Amino acid sequence: MKTKAVFYHAGCPVCVAAEQQVAGALDRSKFDVEIVHLGKAKARLSEAEKAGVKSVPALVMNGQAFHINHGADLSALK
Amino acid sequence: MKTKAVFYHAGCPVCVAAEQQVAGALDRSKFDVEIVHLGKAKARLSEAEKAGVKSVPALVMNGQAFHINHGADLSALK
Numbered sequence: 001m002k003t004k005a006v007f008y009h010a011g012c013p014v015c016v017a018a019e020q021q022v023a024g025a026l027d028r029s030k031f032d033v034e035i036v037h038l039g040k041a042k043a044r045l046s047e048a049e050k051a052g053v054k055s056v057p058a059l060v061m062n063g064q065a066f067h068i069n070h071g072a073d074l075s076a077l078k
Numbered sequence: 079m080k081t082k083a084v085f086y087h088a089g090c091p092v093c094v095a096a097e098q099q100v101a102g103a104l105d106r107s108k109f110d111v112e113i114v115h116l117g118k119a120k121a122r123l124s125e126a127e128k129a130g131v132k133s134v135p136a137l138v139m140n141g142q143a144f145h146i147n148h149g150a151d152l153s154a155l156k
Contacts (some may be wrong), residue, residue, distance in 0.1 A: 005103070021139050025117050027105040066146050
């Protein structure tokens with residue numbers, strides 16, 4: 001079974017770089033990678049917060065949030 | 079040809095989590111992943127700095143530095 005990985009972003013330049021390089025480099029034979037634009041999918045902000053996401057871009061895998069560089073604080077997207 | 083990816087860390091708990099989860103999730107059919115412990119390999123601090131690494135853990139791919147959460151500033155390792 002593949003592990004779920006969610007990449008949260010907000011379309012910012014820092015986010016795009018992280019999406020292309022880091023999210024794009026994940027092993028798709030092991031991970032189902034979902035890309036979520038929190039600027040557009042505001043309904044998923046609470047889910048991201050619960051997963052420990054403080055800023056975007058961030059990658060959530062196995063219950064852990066990994067903030068990759070810093071594009072925008074989650075609070076700025078509300 | 080595989081792309082080179084270098085994961086810099088300093089053995090900190092934040093680093094270990096990022097190494098296991100993020101560096102461990104990279105597609106090894108596309109990336110040659112090198113793990114560098116900057117606390118032990120101080121000679122490579124300048125290389126990391128040149129790549130734009132400000133703190134560990136960080137992943138450098140295609141000339142870009144991606145800081146993953148925050149374990150320690152590079153300056154603390156000198």
